[in-house]
Amino acid sequence: MNGVIAHGAYLPHFRLPRRDLGAALGTSAGTGSRSVACYDEDATSMAVEAARVALCGVAVRPGRLYFATSVPPYLDRSNAAAVHAALGLDRAALAVDMAGSPRSAIGALLAAADSPDVTLVVTSDVRIGLPGSGDEREGGDAAAALVFGPGTPQTPVLATAVAHASSTDEFLDRWRVPGQAYSHTWEERFVEHLYRPAAEESFAAALKLAALTPGDIDHLIVCGLSSRSAQQFTRGSGVRPAAVSPTHNNLIGNPGAAQPALLLSDVLDRAEPHQTIALVSLADGATTVVFRTTERCRDRQPAAASLAAQINGPHRIVSYPTFATWRGMLNREPPRRPEPDAPAAPPAHRSAGYKFGFQASRCDACHQVNVPPARICYSCGARDQMTPISLSDVLGTVKTFTVDRLAYTPSPPMIAAVIDFDGGGRFRCEITDSAIDGIRVGTRVRLTFRRLLTTGDGVHNYFWKARPVNAEPRGSS
């Protein structure tokens, strides 16, 4: 069985304080905050960001990609293909969705653990609910990625899945018909009545397979959208209270399908060698996966930012009206500008290497970087002497910028900048995750994969934007 050789968490830059949510709706919404995907993010774009964190500094190339989410941006075509393109994975690598429910994330994780290839699991979720609902209040937006593989001296196995067991049950705790934006839920007490035994069954079975007792567990992660069920199971699990891993729900909310991998990544950042981790997911029954950390579990790729760093790092508060607008719950007057054209399929495919993978080209004759990739070099005029070069991880500096109050954007005004990359290449793009006063000439920026907008016929227009490096948590530059 493959082990975890890399992992990464991605938290969007915004938080909605529950106090503000309650104030806006005239209700009591509790304390803390939930994480909020920016207007230009969706499950796919956040999955790309989490995978970039996981793959940062990792030498191995995944041969498979499993993408799990409860909110696939597309149906009838795979969203994993966009993630695959944005990561620049090999054409021969399989990329498939496991979509529709938080349960699918556990399926993706187990399939990756069983996979004969180096396999990237990305899980991502944007949790929304009707205004005033528990889903809106308690949900969160995030993504997380795990890479399973046999390990190499440079990229060792950090933890191995030693056992897993499931129980499956058919019941209506929550459901959403395709096309609907919000889920329906049944009464919490009924749900608790079913989840606790399901979790206990899978937990007992997995521990038996691994020849462990609850007291042997060093880190217990309990996931599930029914937080009362999760708490009840946790209390009765027999695991030492000190070994119970925090869910961070108070600060970031519950990110549904992303929660298992997110919290596993969090624990792997803290775990010591030769520790035992039990990951219990309560969804349509329950699954328990037992991991054992290896001698080299602290040898994590150094450049990636941990979940803890992201939770405690820079973020911005979003107001409830803005949050509601971003999630499509508040239909605002559009700008008096034509709606931007939808990407046409053939040109979008021709430029996929650039549009999705941010592949530019370097001139073999004069070594200047051409963005986008060009046949004729802007600098020396050499024709068809180009070598592809990926710039998606290269930092840049703002040469000049402007605030466009006329442009068509779901969240005006648009901030646009001219960016010069370290090592050459210039790129004009939108700035995201930044207030107007967060940008100056000279501001250091990093690219981030975003959804520019969704056109009237439902095409998600993905492309890269830039965001200030100082808006990111420490340890990520």
Added chain:
Amino acid sequence: MSSRGIRDRVAIVGMGCTPFGEHWDKSADDLLIDAAYDASDSAGIDVRDLDAFWLGTYMSGVAGLSLSRPLRLTGKPVTRVENMCATGSEALRAACYAVACGAYDTAMAVGVEKLKDSGFSGLTRHSIPGDGIGGTLGTTTAPANFSLLGPAYAEKYGVAREQLKDVFTRIAWKNHRNGAVNPRAQFRKEVPMETIARSPLVAGDLGIFDCSGVSDGAAAAIVVRAEDAYRYTDKPLYVKAMSVVSGAADGSIDPGYDFTTFPEVVASAQEAYRQAGVTDPQREVGMAEVHDCFTVTELILMEDLGFAERGIAWKQVLDGAFDRDGRLPVNPDGGLKAFGHPVGASGLRMIFEAWLQLRGQAPDSRRITDPAGKLGLTHNLGGGPGECVSFVSLVGTELSG
């Protein structure tokens, strides 16, 4: 290889220009008919007797049919041309070159645009199937693209951003002042500097009053061989130079570009001066109509066209050098700012002002003081900083010796 130009080979002998503005009750066809017949009437020639036609329109019609249909031209060569905001100038260039080469005795250039029918603010783009990322310009609007110039200029020449805003305001104030006395202009009211300075921001430091008027309009010119000119008018306007430069669109990809100049404008101006034998534009040019799509553009153009040394145009603007009674009147008709900017018509509207001023036909209320013997310059720009086409023409009332 060499670009030789057509100095003094052709003359403009008739012009027409509709009022620019919100023509809710006129179609593009109506505006074309008005401008074409104004021009032919002023030359004393029947439109149907002209040999060839070039129609410039950015997005208000396709094909020569957009002109031959409303004018009911039969059996004539009619071609539609387009070069973004320099479209009107491109129509004139085609007509002049066609006559200069001897293919036709007479030709008409006409430009039209009907922008107000779209219901949108500002210019819109053609819809060409693409990958959805807007090319190297990205998805920003025209004012945002041009607003990149101000901060770069301020930084390079050590001008405070607030001081530069005063320069923008001074340019808008001047052009509105010129437009106020021009009956064809879209905006015919002076605007106080405080109103301009405090107008809501559109992009960067540019407010609403830093942007040209979105309008409808048409303008036309009739071109003949220079030696035939006096058959139509006793005051012909000779074409001294016409230059178009289309850039490599590398400003948005070349870290060497610094957003304080339009290299395409510099190149087209130098080429036009060379064609016309102009060695000192500040002395030899008596008036200029330049592409003030945004106030900051006019500032940059003063340096790119050689009307001011690098880094000091902002001071000369504040000193009034380019006012109607200044040392080199710029946009005496109000410019794009106050006259309005119906894209395909603007290049010909600029020539129309040179036609009126250099031939002494502008009314006393707005006549510039000393154009006699000097040249008129028109400058028309399409695109924006880093990616543009630039047109420069020079016209004069006298043949060179």
